[in-house]
Amino acid sequence: MAEAHSAVAFSFAITHDGWDVNFDREVLYLVWESGIRSWKKRLARFRNSVHNGVYPGHLQSLYFLWTVLVAAHFGGVNIPFGLVQKALTVLPSTSPMWQVIACLLAALTMWLSVIFFMRYLLKLLLMYKGWMYESRGPGSRLSMKTVLWASVVKVLSGWNKPRLYSFQGSLPRLPLPAVRDTMRRYLLSVRPLLDDENYARVERLAQEFEQTIAVKLQRYLVLKSWWSSNYVSDWWEEYVYLRGRSPLMVNSNFYGTDTLLRPTGVQAARAATVIYFCLKFRRLIERQELEPIMLQGMVPLCSWQYERIFNTVRVPGVETDRLVHYSDATHVTVSHRGRFYKMLISARGRLLNPAEIQLQIQQILDDAVPAEEGEVRLAALTAGERTHWAHVRQTHFNRGHNRTSLHCIERAAFHVCLDDIEYGFDEADSSKLDQYGRILLHGNGADRWFDKSFNLCFSTNGSVGFNTEHTWADAPVMGHLWEYVIWSELEYGYDAAGNARGAVEAAPPAPARLRWELSAPLLAAIDQSYAVAQALLRDVDLRILMYTPYGKGFMKSCRVSPDAYIQMALQLAYYRDAGRFCLTYEASMTRLFREGRTETVRSCTLESSAWVRSMLDENATVEQRMNLFVKATRRHQLGYQDAMAGRGIDRHLFCLYVVSKYLELESPFLQEVFNEPWRLSTSQTPLGQTNLLDLKKYPKCVSAGGGFGPVADDGYGVSYIIVGEDTIFFHVSSKISCPITSSSNFAKQIERSLQDVRELFNEYNKLRNGVKKAK
CATH class of the missing domain: 1.10.720 (Transcription Termination Factor Rho, Rna-binding Domain; Chain A, Domain 1)
Structure with missing residues (x-):
């Protein structure tokens, strides 16, 4: 009853002496402050809407x-x-x-x-989009058309x-490719994977599809492309993410790591400072003071995904989940040793500074009250099957403390995990790096709230990382936030003892412990999700490779796209590992268009497979191998440019497939397309999206990148980041239960392939220099 009375701003009663009025000035002030904050945000949104509307x-x-x-x-x-x-x-x-x-x-x-x-x-x-296809290397010249443009x-x-959303109304819509063009590109992409007999069969299916139901399906997509802002994104979000019933942990969520340079070893101080700058980034988004990312300093990328970084949660459903974004949040939630807390982030009309937040974090760390029975595993519900979690949520979280506490977590700006173990980057011990990635990817299966837009994870030694739910956005957006936090933290700094900086004028609001009503049926449901999570995380084989013999510097000296260079090395590594080629996925962005997300670059091409075979052919000369390598990298770069320009294959085929399901039309060709697994799924982690990071001044102020789980049961997930001039990180994942895959072996093959490509260039340069001297 005391808690209920403390939540009442005022009360009155009629007595023999008249009216008896009681009120709590502090609560009334909080109500007043909340109203002022709300109206300020409305006014700011109105001003921004006017500014963006006339931009x-x-x-x-x-x-x-x-x-x-x-x-x-x-x-x-x-x-x-x-x-x-x-x-x-x-x-x-x-x-x-x-x-x-x-x-x-x-x-x-x-x-x-x-x-x-x-x-x-x-x-x-x-x-x-012609500017994308023109060379910008030494000695190259842009066409007059592109210069005028x-x-x-x-x-x-x-x-x-411009402000963050200033260009939204000027961005073009994603173009819808012609069916004939998509069929031609698709057949070229699968040719190196099929023998003559199977290729002829697929070619026949493609021709039948193009001449029959594809005509009808394309008409519906034409209408959708005219009517909607983006003919792909809403279906992609719904059918690829929200309708998925498998666990988010490992299967969908991805992770990101700390910088190589850890600025402090004090857990509470690091957590407070990182939380503070995340909230500063949120304020930049709310006020639209964040500058949009612009390629070449003039071509804007779509900023639509930024709106949902904060105050967002994926709510489980029986058949499909929902992505819920709240307009505002005045708190973050924190978990530590199985206990959950609500932590206010503002007081007296301002954002708490890092020193004040550190006091709140330290209160949580010092709390000696243990978790309740089953509370330690409560978050496993978000790590298990989605349908099971939806039923449990409807049954056990619809009233009382469970409902209040769950809504507190779901409405928070983001979730913070204060881990009670040590992890982080260790250049001398690669096994610690592997453990670091596993902790961020899945933790212990019950110490991350996987439904939240992102979780910040802090080690006892001050290392930090994040785990991100994938539905709301793609990795570059989270990477932008991370770059801002990393640089701002470095500039802000810590005191001599490693504590957060800032003046503490008054004691900040104390964190409030969230309460749960854990009945026997609920505990059984939690254990069921926990068992699923344990089986899933025990099957993860993760290897993080730090490759230091060379990096971007050498690759650029070869006058080759660094991304194409690495993709060719991955093709060679996979062929040596598996003895065959496979369907290869590389993520490319389509944010040059309104509400654009990603497109697939099919990295295994006729040109790349010809080069790989030449590397294994003892009779092939250095000149032949080099010519084939140049052709393969140019073909890959063209495929990447086509994907960015809206001329990709897979999103168009995906939408045709969705329409066919709506119309209940069966297509043997589409079944063929979507039955083939992506045994090699790759992605480059973006670095230097903004001009904040000065890597010459702070060479180790970069993240080691991040990774994700394997897409296919018998395949690999490979994420890589090119760090500076002489370092590349590879995050390689696979399943332990698969007898034909091994992340450690594949990482060794990547090292070997990178070495072979460098030797190829060195031998070729020696031959070329020898010819010049002979002349």
């Missing part, structure tokens, strides 16, 4: 134009098209005041006409400072 124009230009028209009108100068006189005909008077208003209407008409012309001109210009885009996008 690339500016309201100041309207005021200037209005002033000019007023001066011209009263100076006897004729206004173009007689706009002022036409406005006066509909106004109630011709007095000077109404003439000024008529000038405003004329200025508004002229200004809006110019604004909409500029917006649509920018949209038309951004549809041009770039000049106009630079003027339109650069004269008024």
